Amino acid sequence: MNPLNTRWRARALTAVAAAATALLAAATLSPSPAAAADTTVTVDLGSQGAAPTAVGSGFLYGLSQDGSAPADSLLQPLKPQLFRGGGARIAGGGWLGDGYSAGSGYRIRINSALSQARRVTGSAYHATYHLLVSDVWGADTTQPSNTVYPCDNGDCSNWKAFIDQLVGDVQASGVPVSYDIWNEPDGTGFWQRGVNSEQYYQMWDTAVREIRRLAPSAPIVGPSYSGYNHGWLDGFLGRTKTDNTLPNVVNWHFGNDPAADAADARALLSAHGIAQLPLTINEYLFSQQQNSAYTAWFLDRLSASGVSAAAHAIWTDCCGAGTLDSLLVGGQPTGQWYVYQAYAQLSGKLLGGSGTNGGTAVAAALDSGAHQVKALIGNNSGQGGTATVNFQNLAAASWLTVNGKVHAKIQRIPDQNPLSGGPVTVLDTDLTPDNGTLHVPVSVTGGADAYAVTLTPGNGSTGPVNQTVTVDGTATNPADANHFQYGANWGVTNGVSDMYQQTANWSYVGGAQASFRFTGTKVVLYAVRDVDQGIMTLSLDGGAAVDVDDYASARNASGAVWTSAQLAAGSHTLTITNSGRKNGASSGNNIAIDRADVTSS
Structure with a gap:
């Protein structure tokens, strides 16, 4: 499910006349925030x-x-391990655009990939680069119907x-580089000749044999299915073992739980009598999953999976x-960027529990x-409440306890861009x-936020202890x-x-006003x-109004759109007005308020 796949791009919302219709039409795009519920996770220092x-x-x-x-x-604070x-x-159009030859279209694509690989495989990073062979060829969903x-x-x-x-050019x-032969060969946007079809194996076997003839030590990655699929991978491993064209690295995209998928893949390798191969997932996180909490959850599960490398989609x-796949907005880090930074700061020995x-x-x-x-906490369900982390067997790190106390620092990583x-x-x-x-x-306090x-x-x-409370947009009791x-x-x-x-709470009428006390x-x-949201103006405590443009090409139903500066402790009022104006790309001037987070010391 490469992000270029038109099957998935088609999920973007079409314009609608009223905000209420737009909200309901998109109701299935993200998991429902669960009711506040307490949960406990355990970390075993022993x-x-x-x-x-x-x-x-x-x-x-x-x-x-x-x-x-x-x-x-x-880039370096994230300790990146893999690029693709x-x-x-x-x-x-690559090789395809050059009339199936090495012309200027091919040259600009291979030169781009090699320039990227040269930087990240060098001494500053020592990362792995998966060269997407099919993209250099031209199969990036833009190929014509007569391809x-x-x-x-x-x-x-x-x-x-x-x-x-x-x-030859890579050598x-x-x-x-590692050769990732064909992207998502189960989807018509990239490969239109059938998943695990006879023609697919002709293509695969030809590529593997040529690469190994010319560059015997170069790793080969595949099959790079659009999602983890037990049956497809079972068939692929059986056939490529028979053809003596097994990849060096078994790879797939997305999946529900990387730890469970990796365990199943290892079982399939054993069932086919194949020595365990490295596993990678070089695309993960659907667009609606890309928030601080879900990203942290997926990284947490990757740490337990035994997968050797994975790449954000x-x-x-x-x-x-x-932009590091939108981890940077306007050149500034987002909440997701800080999640990756917190993850990269895990050092020493991983802990079980x-x-x-x-x-x-x-x-x-x-x-x-x-x-x-250090610990990183995430959730995949928008769950609120209290997540208690029980750090047990403190005796295994006796230096932590001094005069009967351990110092704890908790940081919230808001899902905010930037x-x-x-x-x-x-x-x-x-x-x-x-x-x-x-x-x-x-x-x-916010189901899309992560914690360290x-x-x-x-x-x-x-x-200092800073407390943040989340106030739903429907909380209107003046008391x-x-x-x-x-x-x-x-x-x-x-x-x-x-x-x-x-x-x-929504309005599509210019001049409509709300306030948050x-x-x-x-x-x-x-x-x-x-796609149908307009521009609202905000004024804090009667100060100068600022415009906030809520248009986006893809829906983000509950993202942070504005953050105040640090304020004096006390009561404040934020005035919200539908300006009646909109971005030229927007189909409407709707304003839809989700919630507010209030921090107090």
Whole structure:
């Protein structure tokens, strides 16, 4: 399910006349935020495993066309392990666009891929680069209907000539790559000759044999199905074992749980009598899953999966924007970027334990040299409530407990694009263990947010505690310290599955006004961004109005659209007005409010 696949791009919402209709039409795009419910996950300090390797810190087309962007200062903190590219969507059409020859269209694509690979496989990163062979060839969903695919009518000669040219150019460059032969051969957008068909195996076998003839040590990656599929992989392994064309790396995309999928793949290898091969997932996270909480959950599960590398998928800015698959917005880090940074900061030894509970997962590591334990917490269901992390067997890290105390720091990683100021510290204080276990309660105030926990030796401090509360857009009781008020021409919609508490307050009438009264030191406003959303103006405490454009080419139903500066403690009022104006690309001037987060010290 490559982001270029038109089957998935078609999920983007079409324009509608009213905000309520738009909200309901998109109700299935994201998981419903679960009702606030407490959950517990366990980390066992006595169960110390291998060193963390930042599995999952990889990017599909995350670099600029020549590989120079983003800057090292935005890339190195994530400790990226895997990159994937092949010049998709670069004008010229690749080998196919050159009339099935090595002309200018082919050259610009292979040069782009090699430039990217040269940077990330070098001494600063030592990452792996999966060269998308089919993209250099031209199968990036832009190919015409009369395309002659490799081995059509049993003729593989031109395909063989392409592989020879490609391998020769890679070897001449001196850049190490892994050959990912064909992207998503089960989808018509890339391969229109049938999944696991006889022609597919003719194409695959020809490529493998030529690559191994010309570059015997080069890794080959496949089959790169659009999703984990037991039956397809079973058939592929059986056939390629028979043909002696097994890949060096077994790869697939997406999936429900990488740990479960990897276990199934290893069982299939054993069932076929094949020695265990490295496993990779070089595309993961659908567009509606790309928020801080879900990203953290998937990374947590990757850390437990045994998968050697994985790459974040791209959906909105393919294929040379240099945004790390939208982890950067306007050159600034998003909440997801900070999730990857927190994940990369796991050091020392990975810790075992229950790891998951329902939709909540945790990955943790103990670093004796640094005298710290770090954990990343995420969920895949929009769940709120309290997620208590039980760090048990503290005796295995006796240096943590000083005078009967362990110091805990909790940081919330809001799902905000960009995330100005970085993660928010919500707890920074000593805690008292209970019978060798430290109970760290993480108050999940926003279902799309991730959390990072750091344990260090107790130091007698009781640092600031910042509390953040989430206020749904339908909270209108004036007796509450935090509440919304709506004037004329506002409506409310219930049952919207991809919004907090499944509700939205909306207006498509210019001049319609609402306000949010709150008591605290900071506020974050969440609203719908979509193809039919307009421009709203915001004014805090009667100050100058600022425009917020809620248009987006793909729906984000509950993202942060505006964050205040740090405020003086006390009561404040945020005034929200439908300006009646819209972005030129938008089909409407709807405004739909989801919720607000209020922070107080």
